[in-house]
Amino acid sequence: GATIGILGGGQLGRMLSVAAARLGFRCHIYEPGANPPAADVAHAVTTAPYDDAAALTAFAEAVDVITYEFENIPTAALDLLEAQRPIRPNRRALAVSQDRISEKDFLSGLGLATAPYRAVTDAAELDAALEAIGTPAILKTTRLGYDGKGQARIDAPQDAAAALAAMNGAAAVLEGFVDFSHEVSVIAARGLTGEVAAYDPGENVHRSGILHTTTVPARLTPAQRSDAVLLAARILNDLDYVGVMGVELFVTPAGLIVNEIAPRVHNSGHWTQNGCAVDQFEQHIRAVAGWPLGDGARHSDVVMTNLIGDDIEQVPQLAREPMTALHLYGKAAARPGRKMAHVNRITGPAPR
Ligand code: ATP
Numbered sequence: 283g284a285t286i287g288i289l290g291g292g293q294l295g296r297m298l299s300v301a302a303a304r305l306g307f308r309c310h311i312y313e314p315g316a317n318p319p320a321a322d323v324a325h326a327v328t329t330a331p332y333d334d335a336a337a338l339t340a341f342a343e344a345v346d347v348i349t350y351e352f353e354n355i356p357t358a359a360l361d362l363l364e365a366q367r368p369i370r371p372n373r374r375a376l377a378v379s380q381d382r383i384s385e386k387d388f389l390s391g392l393g394l395a396t397a398p399y400r401a402v403t404d405a406a407e408l409d410a411a412l413e414a415i416g417t418p419a420i421l422k423t424t425r426l427g428y429d430g431k432g433q434a435r436i437d438a439p440q441d442a443a444a445a446l447a448a449m450n451g452a453a454a455v456l457e458g459f460v461d462f463s464h465e466v467s468v469i470a471a472r473g474l475t476g477e478v479a480a481y482d483p484g485e486n487v488h489r490s491g492i493l494h495t496t497t498v499p500a501r502l503t504p505a506q507r508s509d510a511v512l513l514a515a516r517i518l519n520d521l522d523y524v525g526v527m528g529v530e531l532f533v534t535p536a537g538l539i540v541n542e543i544a545p546r547v548h549n550s551g552h553w554t555q556n557g558c559a560v561d562q563f564e565q566h567i568r569a570v571a572g573w574p575l576g577d578g579a580r581h582s583d584v585v586m587t588n589l590i591g592d593d594i595e596q597v598p599q600l601a602r603e604p605m606t607a608l609h610l611y612g613k614a615a616a617r618p619g620r621k622m623a624h625v626n627r628i629t630g631p632a633p634r
Pocket residue numbers: 397420427428429430431457458459460461465488491493530541542
């Protein structure tokens with residue numbers, strides 16, 4: 283069997299490795315941190331930093347194709363890897379999504395709606411951006427943010443200095459606050475030969491900036507549903523994308539607004555493990571391995587709930603619930619804000 287190399291050994295790498303094993307592949311994880319969740323289930327693990335050229339070269343030689351479970355991989359490491367093996371999804375998808383400004387430039391270039399935005403590197407630029415965009419607004423670091431980290435809300439101009447200080451000197455982007463009714467995401471896949479498949483959009487609720495629940499079906503009109511899927515397909519096609527992508531959307535009376543894209547399997551797609559014949563992890567492995575995409579039609583209504591930090595203590599009770607599937611990541615220490623597990627509650631059959 284072929285070997286799939288995965289950059290990153292977190293829970294996404296772990297669930298990708300399980301899906302790959304089911305299809306007869308081996309996974310080799312590359313992860314700088316010790317004891318990554320994926321190590322329990324992968325065939326091989328390289329523990330080395332992203333500037334270790336020898337380790338990167340040996341990793342590339344040991345695998346047939348390289349994919350990733352997070353987007354913040356240093357460019358030099360990617361250059362080295364790409365010289366030896368294909369990287370799927372491709373470098374452009376990574377470059378676009380690593381930086382919130384290039385991401386929004388790309389999306390608006392496709393004619394898609396985003397929040398109004400302006401690059402901000404100092405107090406004068408922040409004043410000008412606030413003048414142009416108004417309040418409320420959100421200042422975000424352009425790179426490396428996740429789970430709402432590196433963000434500061436600006437409700438009035440006098441909040442500006444504190445927000446800028448919260449960026450710790452990093453380049454930032456000011457976004458106008460979108461007055462959305464709810465948030466949804468589309469998990470979509472594109473195969474090596476260009477076919478596109480999308481899962482039903484899920485409705486997402488966040489708590490303290492971290493995804494709390496995803497519910498399918500989402501509250502969307504048929505027109506909004508097809509808009510969501512079609513815009514995701516445009517993004518994948520334009521990027522010549524291979525693999526699974528998560529597209530986060532704000533639902534507003536004026537239409538769908540793209541919040542951000544993630545060039546990988548996505549937390550808001552975990553419901554597919556118990557709602558579809560072929561889940562997002564298998565779909566991603568199929569795509570990067572050059573297989574035909576699987577059937578992602580939803581057979582069940584599902585509510586996915588993340589277990590964060592101490593929530594993991596609920597597992598004994600959850601294990602007694604009917605129609606409930608538990609997915610634990612095997613992490614030893616439950617720190618506050620740490621994603622420990624998720625639970626998929628099947629709430630009924632999907633209407634046919
Ligand atoms: P993720 O973990 O999804 O990568 P992130 O740190 O990249 O999160 P965002 O998705 O940009 O953060 O923002 C987190 C949440 O904050 C959004 O899901 C949304 O609820 C809210 N939010 C972000 N930007 C805006 C905006 N411009 N207007 C209104 N709400 C916003």
